[in-house]
Amino acid sequence: APPVRRRPAHTLMAGSPDVSAFPRAEWLKAARRALTAAPNEAFGYGDPQGRVELRTVLAEYLARARGVYASPGRVVVCAGFVHGLSLLGQALRRRGVREVAVESYGLHIHRDLLTGAGLRTPGLPVDALGARTELLAGMRGVGAVLMTPAHQFPTGVPLHADRRAAAVDWARSRAGLVLEDDYDGEFRYDRQSVGALQGLDPERVVYLGTASKSLAPGLRLAWMVLPQDLVDEVLAVKGGAEWMPPTPDQLTLAEFIASGAYDRHVRSMRLRYRRRRDALVAALAERAPDVRVSGIAAGLHAVLELPADTERSVVQAAAWQGLALEGLSRFRHPEAEPGREGLVIGYGSPAESGWAGALDALCRVLP
Known part of the structure; x- marks a missing residue:
């Protein structure tokens, strides 16, 4: 046996x-308010981009809490971070990108997702100041880089200011993209949170956030803030509304954030x-x-x-x-x-x- x-x-x-x-009582209150106010069409198939109520509240929250430049039209709601990264991998492959650099320490599931989309994932070394973004210039085939700038996973270091600038400079000079995984950006203990890298250049940085660390992974609620020219490409890959978190959960999260409970x-x-x-x-x-x-x-x-x-x-x-x-x-x-x-x-x-x-x-x- x-x-x-x-x-x-x-x-x-x-x-x-x-x-x-998990804040069950507060979540229930938000759900009750959200469902009472929801229009009938909210229970239809819905918008593949996500409910406009949630996208509007997220844009405001991310600007205030993380320094993200966001408008509801740039936000795409997805069923968890992995879902968002999978969509990006497919959209990048359609764009002709062949390699996405990843940090030399990170989650193999993220590498595997990108590999599954037909992309190579060369490693970008990490040291005591975070990812060595100055090396991107020498990585000829790379069209995008996946990073955890606020708090490198798993080594735990924030990306140094010079290296934040170097990542954005590389993306501008190479027409590349930085994929910013802000997996626990809300939890900073020694001082004010480091703002999101996306605020330095919203057309070159894709911001990815999730409710998995702040609330619960079981919600399967995450979001991307995309450069304007990438929104339609990601939605084309995403297709219909089947791969969406349920509308009632989106409306509840919107109410939960808007009420101050979040x-x-x-x-x-x-x-x-x-x-x-x-x-x-x-x-x-x-x-x-x-x-x-x-x-x-x-x-x-x-x-x-x-x-x-x-x-x-x-x-x-x-x-x-x-x-x-x-x-x-x-x-x-x-x-x-x-x-x-x-x-x-x-x-x-x-x-x-x-x-x-x-x-x-x-x-x-x-x-």
Whole structure:
């Protein structure tokens, strides 16, 4: 008989928020108001670009909260970030783009999506200042680059101002595009959030945002703010309304943001995650003082540096303890040089009741 796979007692996997904190009561209130006010045609097949109510509210919110230059006509609502990236990959291929650079540390699912659209995905090295965008000029075949400028995933560093400028300069000089994945831009702890790169050049940067980290992945609600000349091309790839988040959910999110409930929720989650981050740093200082922690100024994860040749054994030891976590090497581009060893610790995912236990299990397996 195959071995029985036990569910881990604790998870510190990166990429998920604390779904137990979903604001059910506020969401229900917003849904009631939104559905009461919705016109009858809202329950038809709808606009493949997304409900105009949501696009209008998103344009205003993103301008205010992230410094994005947006108008409702540039916003396309999609069923999660992966759906948006898939549409962009197909639209870029139709444009004749053959290569999209990706950061040398990132999610393989994003690389695989672009590869599936027929694009090559050369790696752009990442260091302590973020992606080395000055190298784009030498990457001859590249027509676009996928980046996480506000908070590099998974290393956790914000892209340096000079490199932000270099990315935009490259896109202008090469008629290229920067695809900006702003996956957790709302969660900055040490100072005001870094504004979106898109604000530097809305015709050269595609902005991608999602409710997956701020609210819940199960909503499957995300959005793209596109350069004007790309809107029709993306909609042509998208086709009909089948690949849309349900209209009632779009209307509810629009109401949730417009009423101020979204801002309040993000503020309360920012405090919760900040407390968790502080507890993580304090526990490491006390129980694993040799482990250096980085990438803690923002987001829902941190990187713990490990001594050479220990990453695999620590991940294995964690599994034996019933603790699910991932090593840094799991996120490395297949063509990238082997780099430092470490753990990517997602402190967003445990429910509040499980956080202390997860932290304790982590400290037990660290060298």
